[in-house]
Amino acid sequence: MSSVSGLRCRECGRTYPAEALHVCDFCFGPLEVSYDYDQIRATVTRERIESGPRTIWRYADLLPVDDPNPVDLGAGFTPLVRADRLAAELGLGELWIKDDTANPTGSFKDRVVSVALTKARQLGLKVAACASTGNLANSVAAHAARAGLESVVLIPSDLERAKVTMTAVYGGRVVAVDGTYDDVNRLCAELTSEHPDWAFVNVNVRTYYAEGSKTLAFETAEQLGWRAPDHVIVPIGSGSQLTKIAKGFAELAKVGLLDEVPEVRVSGAQAAGCAPVATAFAEGTDAIRPVKPSTIAKSLAIGNPADGWYALQTIRESGGSCAAVTDDEILDGIELLARTEGIFAETAGGVTIATLAKLAASGQVRSDECVVAMVTGHGLKTTEALFDRVGPTATIAPTLDAFDAAVDLGADGVRADVAAQRSDR
Amino acid sequence: MSITVRIPTQLRQLTGGAGEIKVEGSTVGEVLKALDSAHPGFGERLFDDAGELRRFVNVFVADEDVRFLDGLSTAVADGQTVSVIPAVAGG
Numbered sequence: 424m425s426s427v428s429g430l431r432c433r434e435c436g437r438t439y440p441a442e443a444l445h446v447c448d449f450c451f452g453p454l455e456v457s458y459d460y461d462q463i464r465a466t467v468t469r470e471r472i473e474s475g476p477r478t479i480w481r482y483a484d485l486l487p488v489d490d491p492n493p494v495d496l497g498a499g500f501t502p503l504v505r506a507d508r509l510a511a512e513l514g515l516g517e518l519w520i521k522d523d524t525a526n527p528t529g530s531f532k533d534r535v536v537s538v539a540l541t542k543a544r545q546l547g548l549k550v551a552a553c554a555s556t557g558n559l560a561n562s563v564a565a566h567a568a569r570a571g572l573e574s575v576v577l578i579p580s581d582l583e584r585a586k587v588t589m590t591a592v593y594g595g596r597v598v599a600v601d602g603t604y605d606d607v608n609r610l611c612a613e614l615t616s617e618h619p620d621w622a623f624v625n626v627n628v629r630t631y632y633a634e635g636s637k638t639l640a641f642e643t644a645e646q647l648g649w650r651a652p653d654h655v656i657v658p659i660g661s662g663s664q665l666t667k668i669a670k671g672f673a674e675l676a677k678v679g680l681l682d683e684v685p686e687v688r689v690s691g692a693q694a695a696g697c698a699p700v701a702t703a704f705a706e707g708t709d710a711i712r713p714v715k716p717s718t719i720a721k722s723l724a725i726g727n728p729a730d731g732w733y734a735l736q737t738i739r740e741s742g743g744s745c746a747a748v749t750d751d752e753i754l755d756g757i758e759l760l761a762r763t764e765g766i767f768a769e770t771a772g773g774v775t776i777a778t779l780a781k782l783a784a785s786g787q788v789r790s791d792e793c794v795v796a797m798v799t800g801h802g803l804k805t806t807e808a809l810f811d812r813v814g815p816t817a818t819i820a821p822t823l824d825a826f827d828a829a830v831d832l833g834a835d836g837v838r839a840d841v842a843a844q845r846s847d848r
Numbered sequence: 849m850s851i852t853v854r855i856p857t858q859l860r861q862l863t864g865g866a867g868e869i870k871v872e873g874s875t876v877g878e879v880l881k882a883l884d885s886a887h888p889g890f891g892e893r894l895f896d897d898a899g900e901l902r903r904f905v906n907v908f909v910a911d912e913d914v915r916f917l918d919g920l921s922t923a924v925a926d927g928q929t930v931s932v933i934p935a936v937a938g939g
């Protein structure tokens with residue numbers, strides 16, 4: 424039974440029924456799902472969750488839609504990987520990677536889309552649509568195919584080719600718009616008024632969609648043995664994921680799944696070429712000034728982030744930090760994660776890892792903390808960012824001599840970075 | 849100067865359901881004030897107590913966010929379109 428009691432404006436508190444509404448008619452503030460937490464608390468247990476499916480739907484009690492047959496490709500319950508080698512390089516202690524590259528279409532967007540389209544189907548909406556920087560496009564097209572829905576996906580025309588292919592292959596409509604993501608987003612916001620029977624997942628069903636990101640917090644806590652980490656590092660595009668991760672940890676305590684109210688520091692990661700939240704954090708201001716993005720981290724290239732202000736508040740209230748990293752640092756971050764942990768992240772993951780490194784170096788992420796870094800998309804989506812960086816380490820004639828001349832691993836065959844770490848101990 | 853204002857669903861109850869309204873004005877601020885005169889209720893929804901655009905209201909002139917232009921002082925030319933759009937979308 425659904426424990427959703429309705430929708431509520433985050434700004435002025437006006438209440439609305441649980442329909443395809445995303446902003447308050449009065450002040451345009453965002454609507455949030457209201458739950459009857461007493462009812463959830465009476466039903467939900469760790470055992471009930473642990474016996475559920477190995478997907479986000481094991482947390483159905485804490486999601487805004489109740490459906491025995493959700494629109495599902497198996498999103499969620501991705502690996503939480505202990506990252507000792509990366510921790511050693513960064514001078515950290517207990518470090519974990521939440522590896523959301525392992526989702527069905529390779530990014531965390533499968534979590535939010537599975538929730539959004541399940542709710543959209545219940546509401547009788549006929550077409551799955553979105554404005555996307557790529558990952559969402561992949562996920563909406565795939566989930567719509569799975570559900571037998573028509574899909575209409577709008578993307579900026581300069582998107583990475585892999586992300587276009589990974590969307591178009593599912594057979595829906597893919598409309599490339601000459602403009603930035605913010606232009607695409609504005610067009611979709613206007614289209615929502617013209618097509619009220621379509622589900623624009625991040626516009627008119629955004630209220631439900633955004634709740635899907637709470638599952639990142641739920642899984643992290645469960646996989647740590649029902650305990651919250653001390654510090655999470657989260658990339659910021661719109662800022663929605665960051666605020667929902669914080670909400671997810673708080674909800675676990677509220678419904679009795681954690682023994683104590685967690686105090687999780689939440690830190691944000693942005694690309695320097697699109698850093699409206701990091702800039703406001705650094706300047707100590709409340710206003711998020713929109714920017715024109717210019718960064719290789721296209722999945723985070725949102726110059727006017729819808730939840731930027733809430734993300735900033737969440738970071739400050741939690742005692743977290745926020746930083747921005749350059750395109751070169753992003754590529755360094757991708758290579759560092761790949762080299763130390765065997766995880767290949769897209770550019771947004773490079774932003775997370777590079778920001779983690781920066782905050783560790785400045786002492787804002789500490790070695791006595793249990794730290795979780797959210798790596799939210801797969802490197803295969805953005806390989807072109809690395810074309811000038813990595814390739815064959817040698818190209819040789821097919822002879823033993825040529826091989827020996829090109830590949831010298833040293834006498835013991837131990838990697839230089841590993842040898843250095845050993846000698847540090 | 850005759851300006852077309854595009855109205856989002858959330859505010860169409862103020863316009864009797866119309867998605868576009870024509871008003872006169874030479875800046876964005878004048879256009880939105882004229883809109884409030886023609887259809888009372890827009891003012892309190894678009895502006896905060898200090899008379900600034902509310903945080904979650906985006907206004908575009910010829911598809912550019914007025915926050916990148918001159919805000920409410922942004923000049924508008926005869927025949928241009930001003931769009932009022934809820935900011936909470938995307939990502």
